[in-house]
Amino acid sequence: MPRAAPEPAFPIAAGILFGLGLGGFFDGIVLHQLLQWHHMLSSWYPPTTREALELNTLWDGIFHSATYVFVVLGLFLLWRRAHRGVLRWSGRWMLGAVLLGFGLFNTVEGLIDHQILGVHHVNETVARPLWIYWDLGFLAWGVAMIGAGAWLLRGSRAGARP
Structure with a gap:
């Protein structure tokens, strides 16, 4: 018996x-x-020497490479769905999903790199006692984007008509 085409x-x-x-x-x-304001490892290795700046620049590049992989994977998933002819376009869902992902990035990166590991902080150009406020603002921005993304996606299923 032939399978029905995916919705x-x-x-x-x-x-x-x-x-x-x-x-x-x-x-x-x-x-x-x-x-x-910071580099990838600037709290551990402040870029005050050439060697520390080179190390930070290398890790900035590794970080950018990882974010590039996320975009390529997203493009692959979108292309694969469209190529199979089972893509339902929705600007609302795309914006919601992008905000959700952007917010997840801020929240997870902010918690791990800023708070748990302390490899860098959002704004290291201000006095050290103020770093926490910039870090908390970054986390709040992330949580707000997660909320906005979830709101745009709420009550909808990926297969339902937008």
């Missing part, structure tokens, strides 16, 4: 991967490079 659906996982990657790109490009 068109929106690939939420692709949007989440896009959000994870975009969150990492924002952090790396804006906070590491443009504003130069």
Whole structure:
């Protein structure tokens, strides 16, 4: 007996991967490079010597490579679903999934790198006692994006009509 064609659906996982990657790109490009508030290991190895700056730049590149992989995986999932002809486009779900992924990036990266490991903090150009406030703002921004993404995705299933 032939199988029925799958019902068109929106690939939420692709949007989440896009959000994870975009969150990492924002952090790396804006906070590491443009504003130069921190580097990947700048709390452990402040970039005050050439060797420490080279080490931080290397780890910034490794970090950017990982965020690039998230975007490529998201693109692959989106392409695969579209190529099979079972993609239902939804701007609301895409935005919701991207916000969810971006917020997850901020929250997980903020908790692990800023709070647990302490490899860097959001804004290391301000006085050290103020670092925690920047870190908490980063976490709050992440939680707000998770909430906004979940709100956009709420009450919907990936296979339902938007």
